[in-house]
Amino acid sequence: MGTLDNNAYFHAFKEDISGIELPLRFTFPFCYEPHALAIIAAEELQTYLETQNEWTHNFGLEENNDNLAIGKMFGILVVRDQQHRLGYLAAVSGKLAGSNKHQYFVPPIFDMLEEDGFFLNEEVHLNALNRKIEFLENSEELEQTTSNLNRLKGYWDTQLELLKTKLRSQKKERKETRTRLRPLLSDEDFEMLMEDMRSQSLKDKQELQRYQYDMHLALESENLKLQQLLSEISALKEERKMRSGNLQKRLFEQYNFLNATGQHKNVVAVFQDFDQSTPPAGSGECAAPKLLQYSYSNNLTPIALAEFWWGCSPSSEIRRHKNYYPACRKKCEPILGYMLQGLNVDPNPMQQETTLQTELPQIYEDEDIIVFNKPAEFLSVPGIYVKDSVYNRVLQRYPAAGPIIIHRLDMSTSGLLVVAKNKEAHQFIQDQFIQHTIAKEYIALLDGIVEQESGLIDLPLRVDLDDRPRQMVCYSYGKPAQTKWERIAIEDGKTRVRFYPLTGRTHQLRMHAVHPNGLNTPIVGDDLYGRKSNRLHLHAAFIKFIHPGSRQEISFHIPPDF
Structure with missing residues (x-):
């Protein structure tokens, strides 16, 4: 297995690495390009995954895939031991093949699956509660009691409504009688009439009260029976909640x-x-924290980190086989932020001002609008850390302009961006975006061959709450997202396509390109959903709208430089 000394998890490199320089700083885990040593270690781990016969797990890589297939995130940590020898550790996020114990992978920070441990013992109780709750919620007794109560309630409610209708009719008749007879009767006779009507009104009220009392008695037995059943279920759920909280x-x-x-x-x-915040479930079970914990606990010095996906992608989020990915934000950002204290870590590239010398080409300007050919990796609006943007550049030239930004392009996307120089122009063009009357066209180069010639992609999107800013397909809570597309050409194993977005969701074209139910092919250079390259090969090439001043149709076209 290539281990050193008694440390079974320290793997010596099989490949000669003597000519590779060490990184100056440790990997920033949320945005990185794997170091050469990390790539070699990852490839050796992948070879192990392809050839091992120690355990069995369905990664969904076989042709006859089924619903039980689960891809996994694996990680490697290049380390140096106390004798200054280089090697690497390997880890898997979560459990693998139903176990936390594997001779190739570092152990978890805490093994929940330890036999006779408190977690599995308590899980037995929780599973028993779940089964009992499920049994009671689906029991014939509960269904029959609910049905009987609803049937009885329906009958009594109908009769009650008939009685109320009758009493309203009688009240109306009394009112009409009073109105009709008042001029014809003496005061004494009219008072006698009124006394009789008051007596009748009182009888009506008493009849209604008697009916409602009889209705209560008729429903009470079934209602009490139902409440007893629901109370038992509620008590079990409360016990489950308490036990789950204590276990967590x-x-x-x-x-x-x-x-x-x-x-x-x-x-x-x-x-x-x-x-x-409160730690989400599974915090500390990802590969990166396991690797760092084992390294620190065994006097190993971390050198470089990389994580990759192995297997089929989940149905909602995008994970591609063998692609490298950053650590997740929701679970790992707080943990890794703490664990990396004391290491010299690469700076966060998202916090670096890298565009200050970048030219922002302008292709049109008049008294109402400016049209730019925005470069890739240039912000439309200021970020939390990076302030250089189209917005700030325009504001420097025209301090009184605004609102400026009508629409946006992703930072990584290049192409046509229209900005307003005054409020009226902004409102006029923005209304066209809202009404979807603006024609837009994007050119993209996809990292693979698309056999179809054209089509419509309809996949609703929402943000991945565990890993912003990544998006995911979600049919329950996602916003509608539609894209028409057509193939332009196949070039050296890649496909050039033209996208016509009918909606404007975040990362819409990137997700619709890469998702298995879309084109199943990432855009070249997509570092979020595909593989990093010199840039994202996505360009806003054409836009057409009604000019706010002339009220005439105006259009712009600029081809991509890729």
Whole structure:
């Protein structure tokens, strides 16, 4: 297996790495290009995955795939031991093949699957509660009691409505009688009439009250029976909630993370210090925290990190076989932020001002609008850390302009961007975007061959709450997203396409290109959903709209430089 000494998880490189320079700093885990050593380690791990026979897991890589296939995220950590020898550690996110114990992968920070451990013992109780709740909720007794109560209630409600209708009719008749006879009767006779009517009104009220009392008695037995059944279910759910909460609290107590300075901190404190949030389930089970924890615990120095996906993609989010991915944000950002303290880490590239010398080509301007050919990797509006943007560049030239931004292009996307110089122009063109009357066309180069010639992609999208800004397909909560497309040409194993977005969701074209139910082929250079390249090969090439001043149709076209 290529291990050193008694450390079974330290894998020596099989390939000669003597000519490879070490990185100057450790990998920034949320945005990185794998170091050469990390790539070699990952490829050796992938060879192991392809050839091992120690365990069996359905990654969905066989042709006859089924619904039980589950792809997994794997990670490697290049490390140096106390004898200054280089090697690497390997880890898998979550459990693998139903176990946390594998001779190739570092152990979890806490093994929930330990035999006779508190987690599995408590899970037995929780599963028993779940089965009992499910049994009671689907029991024939509950269904029959609910049905009987609804049937009885329906009958009594109908009769009650008939009685109320009759009493309203009688009341109306009394009113009409009073009105008709008042001029014809003496005061004494009219008073006698009124007394009789008051007596009748009182009888009507008493009849209604008697009916409602009889209705209550008729329903009481079934209603009490139903409440007893529901109370039992409610008590079981409350017990389940309490036991689950206690189990989660006890689990959190087992996760104490080390950092490079030798300090340790509990997962609850880590999240509390980060943003005062509660750790989500599964915190600490990803590959990166496992690798760093094992490294620190065994006096190994972290050198470089990389994580890749192995297997079929989940149905909603995008994960492609063998592609490298950054660590997830929701679970790992607080944990890794703490664990990396004491290491010299690469700076976050998303916080670096890299465009200050970048030219922003302008292709048209008049008193109402400016049209730019926005470069790739240039912001439309200022970010949290990076301020250079189309918005700020225009504001520097025209301090009184605004609102400026009518529509946006993703930072990685190049092409035509129209901005307004005054409020009236902004409103006029923005209304056209809202009404979907603006014609737009994008050119993209896809990293593979698309056999079809054209089509319509209809996949609703929403943000991945666990890993912003990534998007995911979601039929329950996603916003509608439609894209028409047509193939232009196949070039050296890649496909050039023309996109016509009918909606304007975040990352819509990138997701519709890469998703298995879309074109199943990522855009070249898509570092979020595909493979990083010199740039994202997506360009806004054409736009047509009604000019806010002339009220005439105006259009612009500029081809991509890829």
